[in-house]
Amino acid sequence: MAGMAVYSLCAADGLRHYSPHVWKVILALKHKGLDFDLRPVSFAEISQIAGGGFSSVPVLDDHGRLEGDSFGIALHLEQAYSGNRLFPHDGQKALARMIEHFCDTVLNPLLSVIVVQQMHDMMPPADQEHFRAVRRKRFDAEIEEIAMRSAGEAGRFPQKLAPVRAVLEGQRWIAGDTPAFADHILFGSLQWHRVCTGASLLPAEDPVEQWFQRCAGHYGIALPTPDLMPSA
Amino acid sequence: MAGMAVYSLCAADGLRHYSPHVWKVILALKHKGLDFDLRPVSFAEISQIAGGGFSSVPVLDDHGRLEGDSFGIALHLEQAYSGNRLFPHDGQKALARMIEHFCDTVLNPLLSVIVVQQMHDMMPPADQEHFRAVRRKRFDAEIEEIAMRSAGEAGRFPQKLAPVRAVLEGQRWIAGDTPAFADHILFGSLQWHRVCTGASLLPAEDPVEQWFQRCAGHYGIALPTPDLMPSA
Numbered sequence: 148m149a150g151m152a153v154y155s156l157c158a159a160d161g162l163r164h165y166s167p168h169v170w171k172v173i174l175a176l177k178h179k180g181l182d183f184d185l186r187p188v189s190f191a192e193i194s195q196i197a198g199g200g201f202s203s204v205p206v207l208d209d210h211g212r213l214e215g216d217s218f219g220i221a222l223h224l225e226q227a228y229s230g231n232r233l234f235p236h237d238g239q240k241a242l243a244r245m246i247e248h249f250c251d252t253v254l255n256p257l258l259s260v261i262v263v264q265q266m267h268d269m270m271p272p273a274d275q276e277h278f279r280a281v282r283r284k285r286f287d288a289e290i291e292e293i294a295m296r297s298a299g300e301a302g303r304f305p306q307k308l309a310p311v312r313a314v315l316e317g318q319r320w321i322a323g324d325t326p327a328f329a330d331h332i333l334f335g336s337l338q339w340h341r342v343c344t345g346a347s348l349l350p351a352e353d354p355v356e357q358w359f360q361r362c363a364g365h366y367g368i369a370l371p372t373p374d375l376m377p378s379a
Numbered sequence: 380m381a382g383m384a385v386y387s388l389c390a391a392d393g394l395r396h397y398s399p400h401v402w403k404v405i406l407a408l409k410h411k412g413l414d415f416d417l418r419p420v421s422f423a424e425i426s427q428i429a430g431g432g433f434s435s436v437p438v439l440d441d442h443g444r445l446e447g448d449s450f451g452i453a454l455h456l457e458q459a460y461s462g463n464r465l466f467p468h469d470g471q472k473a474l475a476r477m478i479e480h481f482c483d484t485v486l487n488p489l490l491s492v493i494v495v496q497q498m499h500d501m502m503p504p505a506d507q508e509h510f511r512a513v514r515r516k517r518f519d520a521e522i523e524e525i526a527m528r529s530a531g532e533a534g535r536f537p538q539k540l541a542p543v544r545a546v547l548e549g550q551r552w553i554a555g556d557t558p559a560f561a562d563h564i565l566f567g568s569l570q571w572h573r574v575c576t577g578a579s580l581l582p583a584e585d586p587v588e589q590w591f592q593r594c595a596g597h598y599g600i601a602l603p604t605p606d607l608m609p610s611a
Contacts, residue, residue: 249481
């Protein structure tokens with residue numbers, strides 16, 4: 148258990164890590180220049196991580212010290228490791244919190260509808276059963292019924308990015324002249340969709356899409372494309 | 380027309396300036412240490428400011444140069460005047476934009492219901508007529524019907540502040556160690572309610588309420604109390 152590892156939900160192929168919250172931590176670790184392993188877990192295995200106590204991913208195992216919650220992990224990394232700052236200026240924690248709130252309340256509810264079928268289809272069978280039950284409870288509908296709203300929500304999605312688009316029209320990164328945890332949070336939401344579909348919801352000329360591509364390039368992340376998607 | 384002035388919507392008493400967007404600019408001007416006059420206008424008079432072209436307040440008259448839109452005014456003040464910075468660190472424009480989005484989409488829709496009756500009652504008769512028509516169009520209901528939802532929305536309001544409460548539990552100001560335009564924006568929303576009711580929606584021990592009082596104190600703003608309200 149020595150070293151640094153992130154527990155992560157993953158497709159049945161063992162390759163496609165799809166959780167937006169895990170992606171925030173992947174970028175934060177890369178930002179800090181820290182090496183780490185991704186440890187795929189199923190929904191059922193989350194409750195068994197480190198003997199129990201966690202109900203969601205990411206969970207960070209930092210040389211035996213366990214941390215849950217992506218924002219808490221970022222705060223821990225900032226305190227424990229020098230190198231690039233995740234919150235480099237006064238007000239950056241507040242900015243990151245507001246971006247997190249924006250993603251959790253504006254973007255992620257739409258994305259959870261848009262990619263519901265792809266998420267289901269990529270999961271191992273036991274996860275599919277769990278996922279179906281959780282979605283049935285939240286939406287009072289089956290996966291296939293929720294998925295019928297996917298195209299409509301995808302059409303509404305670009306306009307929801309208006310506040311971050313306004314930011315990115317004036318500066319290169321959400322955090323300012325250099326990327327920081329506020330960028331990682333927004334990247335996590337868009338990368339969730341990208342991993343599930345291999346495609347983008349935004350036109351290439353959208354400043355948000357350009358920032359997303361820039362962010363992937365900056366951290367050396369190869370973006371999935373449709374021809375790489377087993378289920379496409 | 381020399382000097383600095385802010386056109387502002389005001390109660391019939393000529394004293395109670397209630398627009399949240401005007402309050403952002405009032406604090407920004409105080410933050411910069413600039414003297415200014417408040418020029419009360421009615422809804423009908425907005426379209427006549429400086430010969431036309433504006434459809435909302437605030438409008439800033441900076442020695443003959445006219446600026447509309449509270450965020451645009453803040454950008455202008457930051458560029459034109461030294462003194463305290465409104466965006467003091469990298470990322471602070473993004474933070475202010477996200478706080479603005481949070482206020483516009485989460486807080487202000489609730490507040491517009493909560494104070495609908497008090498706003499109406501404090502206005503000059505011509506403004507009341509305009510206000511009633513606009514509200515009828517937006518809510519498909521009369522002022523008195525909208526006001527029936529006021530207590531319910533007031534009960535839901537404190538929990539809506541969760542993301543800024545999380546910020547203010549860890550730092551003194553939204554912007555960090557010192558206040559900046561991000562603080563002014565949130566103050567504007569809460570001050571709108573305060574001016575209309577003379578009361579607070581939050582318990583005294585709420586970190587957001589403590590920040591609000593701190594903000595008023597920092598900028599020398601005497602908060603209205605119920606016994607100062609003509610209509611209470």
